[in-house]
């Protein structure tokens with residue numbers, strides 16, 4: 001049961017074999033005759049197949065960073081390499097579950113989930129079949145013809161997750177995906193996500209402000225401070241599968257929890 | 270692990286947290302009771318109004334000014350018999366429909382072309398608003414000079430009113446499109462065409478429909494004003510002709526026909542509305 005923790009010096013990580021390599025990234029938002037700096041000199045390398053959790057308090061630039069990694073917005077300076085080539089816009093290889101739901105309100109669950117394949121020009125039959133499979137996978141069977149407004153928040157999250165998976169991305173960016181859900185549902189969806197990730201070779205970048213969630217899911221946790229400064233970068237070598245109830249009393253978990261908590265508090269000062 | 274729950278009553282939602290879907294057998298009263306009551310009241314109100322009007326007209330009120338249901342009915346019967354009603358109604362309907370289609374079509378198409386290009390919209394905005402603010406009645410004399418006193422003038426007068434309402438409302442709908450939804454399509458590698466067809470078009474549909482709905486009475490107003498100003502046919506002409514002859518029955522009879530036309534037109538838009546807004550939650 002002994003797990004080792006490798007603590008990297010903050011801000012480093014320039015392995016050549018990263019799926020996503022972020023170099024000296026900065027993002028400014030113009031505001032009047034000033035610039036609001038959301039992100040400054042941020043660098044990170046995400047290794048293939050890694051489950052990376054970015055942990056940070058709200059407002060520290062997590063969503064800004066994921067928007068950049070997804071190719072939705074352009075950095076003010078710096079570079080993002082995806083598999084060695086500079087990212088110039090959204091890519092179907094990168095799936096992004098944004099912090100807020102973006103299901104089309106005029107489409108029912110099935111038509112929302114099949115949308116990525118529809119835009120790709122896939123035939124109606126095969127994309128319907130795939131949508132049905134994914135809807136069952138996320139546990140929304142029976143709600144195929146419900147519209148987003150007729151679903152609860154948790155069900156909308158599931159539908160969004162299914163839609164993202166319909167594009168069959170190899171890298172998943174998830175921005176506080178389970179933030180607004182009740183504890184029970186959150187645990188369930190965390191389990192589902194781990195099943196989707198394990199053994200598929202997919203890379204996951206998962207953003208949260210919840211230390212326990214980070215430790216339950218992550219291979220590696222990066223704690224972010226103001227303007228995206230890296231406060232701590234640790235590998236989590238807790239054994240998988242991690243039972244939510246048992247792992248909480250694991251001494252390694254407790255120790256890691258403590259150090260993450262300290263790092264977060266330090267960043268606040 | 271989630272505990273398995275079994276229900277006979279219906280399908281449980283995923284994760285046992287979703288709502289339960291239960292089949293119910295509702296009787297006629299439960300399904301249509303409220304609607305039936307509302308319609309009964311409407312009919313009752315109409316009958317009462319007509320009865321009071323009929324009774325007061327004559328003993329209390331001068332029929333020369335307020336007419337009477339019976340007078341209106343007789344005038345309508347006479348007009349139907351000699352074909353006056355249908356000839357003039359048909360002309361006005363044609364003007365309304367043509368004017369509406371022309372104005373709405375031009376308004377919607379131009380809005381979809383111009384509104385997405387923010388710079389162009391910003392430049393044109395004050396001019397559009399200035400033109401929109403002109404009372405369309407004031408254009409009638411100008412339109413007579415330009416297009417004569419034929420049907421064209423009425424169609425265009427109706428079209429101008431409709432145009433601005435549809436144009437402005439559709440543009441507002443386009444501008445209110447949630448940029449997060451546009452981003453969602455970009456994330457799926459959607460083209461600009463996909464964004465236009467699968468996000469902007471459906472999202473702005475409520476704006477377009479609002480424009481269509483509010484502009485319908487204005488198509489009617491435009492056409493009738495045109496006929497009142499200069500014409501020898503149409504329902505507007507029938508009104509001015511009747512009033513020139515102090516024929517109050519004729520004026521009221523024409524007004525009745527006009528409001529029937531307005532109700533039919535509103536019903537048509539209601540149908541489009543119901544079809545395109547299926548994704549909105551049903552308020553019961």
Ligand SMILES: Nc1ncnc2c1ncn2[C@@H]1O[C@H](COP(=O)(O)OP(=O)(O)O)[C@@H](O)[C@H]1O
Pocket residue numbers: 029036037038056057058059060061062063064065
């Ligand atoms: N589009 C934007 N325009 C202006 N400021 C922004 C924008 N997006 C984010 N910000 C600012 O950048 C900072 C980081 O925001 P965000 O990345 O959303 O934080 P987090 O996701 O960690 O809560 C905040 O101070 C926020 O106000």
Ligand SMILES: [Mg+2]
Pocket residue numbers: 059062063064099175
């Ligand atoms: Mg955020």
